[in-house]
Amino acid sequence: MKDQMPQAVLAPPWKLQVEGVAKRFVTRTRALAALAPVSFQVREGEILCLVGPSGCGKSTTLNIIAGLERPDSGVVRTDGHLVGEPGPDRMVLFQEPALFPWLTVLGNVLFGLKLKPCLSRVERLAAARFYLKLVGLEGFERASVHELSGGMKQRVALARALAPEPELLLMDEPFTALDALTREQLYGDLQAIFAHHRKTVVFVTHNVREAVCLGDRVLLFSPRPGSIREEFLVSLPRPREINNVQLTELAARITRALKLHMGPDAKEVPA
Amino acid sequence: MKSWMTTSLCVSAVLAVWQGLIAIGLLSHTLVPSPLEVGQYLVGAVRDGTLWDAFSVTLRRLAVGYLAGAMIGVPLGFLNARFTLCHDSLGLLALGLQALPSICWSPLALLWFGQTEWAMFFIVVMGTVWSVALATEGAVRNLPPIYLRAARTMGSKKLHLWIHVIAPAALPFILGGMKQGWAFAWRSLMAAEIYITILSGFGLGHLLHYGRELHAMDQVFGVMLIIVTVGLAADKILFGPAERSLHRQWGTDR
Numbered sequence: 001m002k003d004q005m006p007q008a009v010l011a012p013p014w015k016l017q018v019e020g021v022a023k024r025f026v027t028r029t030r031a032l033a034a035l036a037p038v039s040f041q042v043r044e045g046e047i048l049c050l051v052g053p054s055g056c057g058k059s060t061t062l063n064i065i066a067g068l069e070r071p072d073s074g075v076v077r078t079d080g081h082l083v084g085e086p087g088p089d090r091m092v093l094f095q096e097p098a099l100f101p102w103l104t105v106l107g108n109v110l111f112g113l114k115l116k117p118c119l120s121r122v123e124r125l126a127a128a129r130f131y132l133k134l135v136g137l138e139g140f141e142r143a144s145v146h147e148l149s150g151g152m153k154q155r156v157a158l159a160r161a162l163a164p165e166p167e168l169l170l171m172d173e174p175f176t177a178l179d180a181l182t183r184e185q186l187y188g189d190l191q192a193i194f195a196h197h198r199k200t201v202v203f204v205t206h207n208v209r210e211a212v213c214l215g216d217r218v219l220l221f222s223p224r225p226g227s228i229r230e231e232f233l234v235s236l237p238r239p240r241e242i243n244n245v246q247l248t249e250l251a252a253r254i255t256r257a258l259k260l261h262m263g264p265d266a267k268e269v270p271a
Numbered sequence: 272m273k274s275w276m277t278t279s280l281c282v283s284a285v286l287a288v289w290q291g292l293i294a295i296g297l298l299s300h301t302l303v304p305s306p307l308e309v310g311q312y313l314v315g316a317v318r319d320g321t322l323w324d325a326f327s328v329t330l331r332r333l334a335v336g337y338l339a340g341a342m343i344g345v346p347l348g349f350l351n352a353r354f355t356l357c358h359d360s361l362g363l364l365a366l367g368l369q370a371l372p373s374i375c376w377s378p379l380a381l382l383w384f385g386q387t388e389w390a391m392f393f394i395v396v397m398g399t400v401w402s403v404a405l406a407t408e409g410a411v412r413n414l415p416p417i418y419l420r421a422a423r424t425m426g427s428k429k430l431h432l433w434i435h436v437i438a439p440a441a442l443p444f445i446l447g448g449m450k451q452g453w454a455f456a457w458r459s460l461m462a463a464e465i466y467i468t469i470l471s472g473f474g475l476g477h478l479l480h481y482g483r484e485l486h487a488m489d490q491v492f493g494v495m496l497i498i499v500t501v502g503l504a505a506d507k508i509l510f511g512p513a514e515r516s517l518h519r520q521w522g523t524d525r
Contacts, residue, residue, distance in 0.1 A: 066424055088426040098421035101521045102439040111435070112425035146522020164425070 021074035049215035057226025329474035340399025348407020373398030398459030406448020
């Protein structure tokens, strides 16, 4: 879908650069290499999916980009600037909605907005309402978090992450905990939102079809220590339907590649 | 309405059995007064003002001591949760002193402050502060880390994180600690009032103590009834509504 010129010639303005990032976890009994040095880049407005078996370090990579974890070596740059502490320029959508139960739906969306000092009260309220409407939750401003279904909670979390207009949206298996029907609906809604409000996204999942449905590019991670094994461009037209034949074919191809990289003892690859 | 009826039925049944046992002579009248006599004592004590005086003295001590204890205990708990240095020093002190029954402070309180209100204040504060501090620290330490992670990615840190995320997230558990602290304060005060005579004011504990000395069993039973009622009222009026509103907001009510 993107042009195929060599990167050195094109020299695109990378939104995100991950350069030689590695991470080890030291437990009491042993040191575990979670992430072999990993490097990749993301263009402005691109949706990059990281796919791999559980424990392959893809979530660790995302946490490092978010600034929630520090790499043992390597650096992360956004717009050429080194990434340190977590910050509202890189919002994260977690597997759990992680909404604050002591706040209303509106209060949750306002939380991140209040940390942007440049906004006035009126602007914050307008932004929060706008993004709640965008995710289809208009009229739920005053609701308590516990009154919402799982899908609605994740929508609020999405509105909360989008509202401060981050440079980068990091999504860590945000739909894993939802039922299939809700998930499929969210694939559609998410694509509709991104069609009008293009975001640079890093999306972590172990669901290959999900990755093909949402991503412009899919990076395949190997099992621990995680490293990038293969890259797939997804040039299917949008909006994509999760049960589309071509999408399914590509997903099957990636799944085969994934199984290959995982070795003979790998049996738990989701199709 | 239904639970209210159950309660009054149960109370009436207890009173009836009690009166009945006395009527047939199964209970020694020297040791157990009849409910009617207890009622008569209470009416008389209300009329001549002794009950109200004791009640207000006790409640003032409780309120002042408990509030002071909670106001020291909650910040202390936050400090212990935030700074390892505080946890290793003050936290250990809190753990140790919490195990000390607060009446054990009374000899010290008497020697330090004499038979004054300060002695009472000191005992109630010592009874409250440690348990509140420990509960607060526990509440903060056991917060789901996902709240902190989410807040940090939105740019919340340091004081903002403590005020807008950690404190509200811990609130339901801090409230539990405050409730426990209240129970400790109330027990400390009653023990202290029975044990220490203070000339500046006779509380409910003193009234109970003199009931024993005068062998006025109606007074002993009557004052105990008041003490039980205060405990119930605190739960129903003070903590109950606060807990209910938190449960409603968090969706943890049944």
